[in-house]
Amino acid sequence: xxxxxxxxxxxxxxxxxxxxxxxxxxxxxxxxxxxxxxxxxxxxxxxxxxxxxxxxxxxxxxxxxxxxxxxxxxxxxxxxxxxxxxxxxxxxxxxxxxxxxxxxxxxxxxxxxxxxxxxxxxxxxxxxxxxxxxxxxxxxxxxxxxxxxxxxxxxxxxxxxxxxxxxxxxxxxxxxxxxxxxxxxxxxxxxxxxxxxxxxxxxxxxxxxxxxxxxxxxxxxxxxxxxxxxxxxxxxxxxxxxxxxxxxxxxxxxxxxxxxxxxxxxxxxxxxxxxxxxxxxxxxxxxxxxxxxxxxxxxxxxxxxxxxxxxxxxxxxxxxxxxxxxxxxxxxxxxxxxxxxxxxxxxxxxxxxxxxxxxxxxxxxxxxxxxxxxxxxxxxxxxxxxxxxxxxxxxxxxxxxxxxxxxxxxx
Numbered sequence: 206x207x208x209x210x211x212x213x214x215x216x217x218x219x220x221x222x223x224x225x226x227x228x229x230x231x232x233x234x235x236x237x238x239x240x241x242x243x244x245x246x247x248x249x250x251x252x253x254x255x256x257x258x259x260x261x262x263x264x265x266x267x268x269x270x271x272x273x274x275x276x277x278x279x280x281x282x283x284x285x286x287x288x289x290x291x292x293x294x295x296x297x298x299x300x301x302x303x304x305x306x307x308x309x310x311x312x313x314x315x316x317x318x319x320x321x322x323x324x325x326x327x328x329x330x331x332x333x334x335x336x337x338x339x340x341x342x343x344x345x346x347x348x349x350x351x352x353x354x355x356x357x358x359x360x361x362x363x364x365x366x367x368x369x370x371x372x373x374x375x376x377x378x379x380x381x382x383x384x385x386x387x388x389x390x391x392x393x394x395x396x397x398x399x400x401x402x403x404x405x406x407x408x409x410x411x412x413x414x415x416x417x418x419x420x421x422x423x424x425x426x427x428x429x430x431x432x433x434x435x436x437x438x439x440x441x442x443x444x445x446x447x448x449x450x451x452x453x454x455x456x457x458x459x460x461x462x463x464x465x466x467x468x469x470x471x472x473x474x475x476x477x478x479x480x481x482x483x484x485x486x487x488x489x490x491x492x493x494x495x496x497x498x499x500x501x502x503x504x505x506x507x508x509x510x511x512x513x514x515x516x517x518x519x520x521x522x523x524x525x526x527x528x529x530x531x532x533x534x535x536x537x538x539x540x541x542x543x544x545x546x547x548x549x550x551x552x553x554x555x556x557x558x559x560x561x562x563x564x565x566x567x568x569x570x571x572x573x574x575x576x577x578x579x580x581x582x583x584x585x586x587x588x589x590x591x592x593x594x595x596x597x598x599x600x601x602x603x604x605x606x607x608x609x610x611x612x613x614x615x616x
Contacts, residue, residue, distance in 0.1 A: 211331045212340060214393045218280075218324060219344040221389035222317070223351035225291060228359050228382035231451045231469065233298065233310060235462070236375040238452055241303040245452070245576035249569030251307060252448060255315040256566040263322055263559040279323035281394050286316030288387050295379035299372040318558065326554040328542065330399060341542075342484025345535040349477035349527075355382055356466050356473070363462050375462070423552055428544050428609030433556065435608060436537060437564045439500055439601030442507065442594035443533060444561075445568030449576075453591065457584045458516060468520065472527035480531030487536045491611045492543060496536045500602045502529050504595060511591035543611055568597065 237243045290313030297306035332340040359378035361367035368377055424430050454465050487495040506526050513519045545553030572590045579586035 208331060208398075211327075211397060212343070214397045215324075215327055215331055215340075216343050216347045218390055218393035220347040220351035220354075221386050221393075222287075222320070223348040224355035224358065224389070225287070225382045225386040226317070227352035227355045227469070227473075228378055229291065229294075229310070229313075230448065231356070231465065232359070232363065232375040232378045232462075233294070233306075234448065234451050235455060236298055236373060237303060237307060237310075239455055240373055240375060241301075243303055243307065244573075245449075246570075246573035247307065249445075249449070249573035251311040251314060252444075252565035252569040254311050255318055256563045258315045259318060259559050260563060262319065263556065276323045276327055277394070277397055277399055280320055283316050283320035283323060284387075284390050284394060287313055287320060288383060289313075290316055291383045291386075292380065295376075295383055298376035298379055299370045301372070301376075318561075321558045321561075322554065325538065325558065327397075327399075328538070336488075339484040339488055341538040342481045342535045345480030345484075345531055345538075346477045349473045349480060349531055353470055353473045353477070355385070356469055358382065358385060360463075360466055363466065423545070423549050423556070426544065426546070426549075428607070429553070431604055431607035432540060432544055433560045435601040435604035436541075436557070437560050437601070438597045438604065439503065439533075440537070440561055441564035441568040442503070442597040442601075443530070444565055445572050446507070446591060446594055447530070448565075448569065449572055449587075449590070453587050457587050458519070468523065471520070471524040472530065475524055475527030476531035478531065479528035480535045483532035483535045484539065487539055492536055492540045493605065493608055493610050496533075496540055497602065497605055499529060499532050499536060500598055500605065503533070503598045504602065507595045507598065508592050511588050540608070544609065568594065 234248060238245060238248050290309050294306050294309035294313055297303075297309055328340055328344070359381055362369075362377040362381065363374055365374050368374075369380075370377060451465060454460055454468065460468075483495060483499070506522065506529060510519065510522050510526060513522060541553060541557045571593060575590040575593065576586050579589065582589070
């Protein structure tokens with residue numbers, strides 16, 4: 206508990222996975238929709254499909270982990286899957302094969318998202334309860350710093366100053382990010398040590414039945430279902446906005462990839478600050494109270510960013526929005542941690558990850574349908590799609606009323 210080495214490895218992995226995430230988010234999205242002309246709805250359906258795949262695997266996986274503590278092994282397998290499928294996606298993009306690239310991206314996204322079922326609960330092994338907010342903050346800050354590093358790493362490929370395959374500039378950025386992710390993830394996969402637990406003979410049929418029983422027990426814990434509902438709605442809005450942000454910048458503001466990179470660097474810098482500081486704030490004043498304040502901010506900032514017409518004011522607004530990005534995920538992790546009992550952390554975080562990505566089941570479809578069916582409105586359709594997302598945040602804030610407050614007394 207509180208091993209400095211394990212904390213460092215855990216934080217480094219967050220840094221590593223963010224590199225591949227940001228590069229695919231920025232450049233693959235534009236390559237498939239803008240360069241290849243694939244409709245917005247098909248790109249957004251990749252998030253829906255990965256959510257469905259998670260739906261059939263996460264619950265049983267979480268229950269098995271709580272009994273057998275095979276988190277690091279699971280993280281190794283899912284990291285390998287991420288590297289393989291994102292690597293294939295990169296190769297297909299380089300060779301201009303949009304459909305195989307989209308399929309490989311979907312499977313890579315699924316592996317990437319599934320890895321958090323194994324990764325996130327490890328926070329309970331490396332930190333004491335009263336320090337989880339700040340440790341989560343370290344991870345989120347490292348995540349955003351990793352994204353900044355990823356953008357800088359591939360910028361020469363994105364601008365055409367460096368090329369390996371004489372392909373599309375956006376396609377050229379993908380493979381270097383996959384390689385860097387693998388290199389930086391290896392220390393966690395090789396050196397991290399979990400607390401020892403006695404191994405037992407595994408019976409899959411029995412464990413599936415027992416996982417259903419454990420799931421029922423988890424859901425009757427006060428505040429858990431309410432938080433899952435809240436997280437489903439507000440994270441739906443945030444993830445959908447993030448996944449389509451590069452396309453929004455291209456279609457609404459018509460800025461170059463270099464300008465997009467600078468904008469994202471500004472957002473990520475403030476996100477790192479927000480992620481780091483919000484952990485301390487939540488530990489000091491209460492996790493639920495902090496999250497409610499953050500969501501209230503989202504209700505104000507989302508429509509502002511969507512509807513503003515002055516580009517300079519838009520830049521200021523989106524860079525400030527980074528504070529909300531970083532703080533939202535930091536405090537959400539810590540809320541889930543204090544709501545779930547020690548013997549159900551993996552199951553709880555399994556569902557936490559499932560809810561996080563299942564929220565991508567609705568948001569991307571709404572965004573994709575608006576962007577695809579309102580083509581006659583031009584760039585305005587993207588402003589409409591972004592504004593509609595505010596409704597989901599409001600629904601999440603309402604659900605937070607039924608979440609239990611922290612058991613500690615804050616002064």
